[in-house]
Amino acid sequence: MPSIQSKLFTRLASQSMQSMFVNFDVNKLRRWITTLDKLAPAPTDVDVTPSPLSHCEAEWVRPQRQTDRVILYFPGGAWVMRTPQAHRRMVAKIAHAANADVFLVFYRLAPEHPFPAALEDCLEAYETLLEQGIDASRIVIGGDSAGGNLTLATLLALRDQDQPVPAGAFTLSACTDLGSADTGAEFDREDLDPNMPEPPEEFDNDPRLLYVGGNKELYEHPYVSPLQGDMKGLCPLLLQVGGAEWLLEQSTKFAERARAAGVNAEVEVWEGQPDVWHIMRFPESGRAVEHLSDFIRYSCP
């Protein structure tokens, strides 16, 4: 049973947030999200050091202790927006729990920079870590929502390019298939996640369409929809997903197919949780981060 906090949030927010992300001007939505993000307090127990890449901003979020574990993290935001402050806070929690430094990459956003710009930034971030002398076996890649999509796409691309494989990878509420028409039939529609209402089949400013630059054929491309890719040879994976999100089946299907391809993939379905609940302050948020820290520790001792 979900915690009281989580239930209250889901019930209250579902009254006011549905349809916010549909048919909306991207620039205004970005500014609104940025405004809200500014209200979030900055994490105090980490050092944040900017470390820009060729085409995008990136930064190190480090607990004030020495460690050689690195998490390469791609934040979510439907490929079109970002919430740096909220993500800093979230990755700081993961960094502490897993005793790791986090390299947070603010990849280029659509529609100004459609696919493959974001993926190129993610790959460049990984290569930069290797160039800095960090061994691939000390790196765990992770991301939430659209960042989860980029995490899986990065893994596929690294494997295809014969690059060293990271120690592990995790996704939180990942979008794995952009062309999916899944209706999430296996969970109760009444409890649908308020943060991410299921989109109609097509609408103006659909972030999926913006991400592929209007070219729907790209939905079939494995770097856009990793669920369509060949998963052989991927590193161990942990996929965490909320039981109340329409993205639920995208994670469970990905894990199933990855396991069928011989990958050590596990999926955790968190009862009644909304999209990327880790960013909230529910009891489940802390518990999920604890589970992530277990995974990071056993993938990257």
Add this chain to the structure above:
Amino acid sequence: MREIGNDYLRGLREDHARFSRVLSMIGRDARRLIDEPDAVLPVFEEAIDYIVNFQNIHHHPREETMFAKLADQAPPLRQTARKLAGEHGAVGRVGESIQAMLRHAASEQTSRESRKRLAQKLERFAREMRRHIQQEEELLYSRVWDEFDESDWEDLTDSAPPTDPLERSQSRRYPLLNEYVSAGSGRSEVSMESSSLLEKMETRLDRALSKSPRLRRMKSIVRRHGEEAAALRRRSIESLPDQPLLHPLDTARVGVDSVGNLCGAYARWIKEWHRYVWYDEEPHTDK
């Protein structure tokens, strides 16, 4: 000589990695003890036996030797080292009491309530272990490179560890745990401990909703006003000026508007609900 230190420390961290694997299993599956004990009891018995015995024989003695040396060389760390080494005894004691509970649950038919207590105790144990491991790594492991020199590492390597029982050659002792660790759990459903009060309230509310058209109508009012709040907030965002950066006054206005719209919508909802409940007035929306 850094290599020796590296091996020594890597060994300890690999132990933590294996413990984390077991803790992750406990975190995911402890609740299954409540309703399907036969499916998970045997593997939990092995898991706790592994944690208790392997830690006492293999892991803790090595750590305590390293912590003692660290405390000698860095007096500010003495208290932390003593505290964390002291927790090793507590881990053993709690682990043994859980072992006894697991044996009892395996040998006799136990009530659902007592299995629930066992699951809670296991989850608490896993959380405490996690915190302990995290603090050891953060507060002490991270300091050894600064504090130790070659001779320190040489002293430490004298205490050679026995083989980890989860390694293949020793896997016969923990067959189920080994199988679990190598195969992984695939898909797992994770839920929080439910509050019995909340559970009761939910059941009663569901029952009332199924019986009472009035309550169902009230629920629909809640939904409709939520939509109204969303529409108002959309309007507030749409009214933002088209400049690339928000003026601080705009930022403030968006904040106030959003909070105000939401409060306004809920205030109207409460008012309408109140009228409906007490005066039987048909709900309406004044947009």
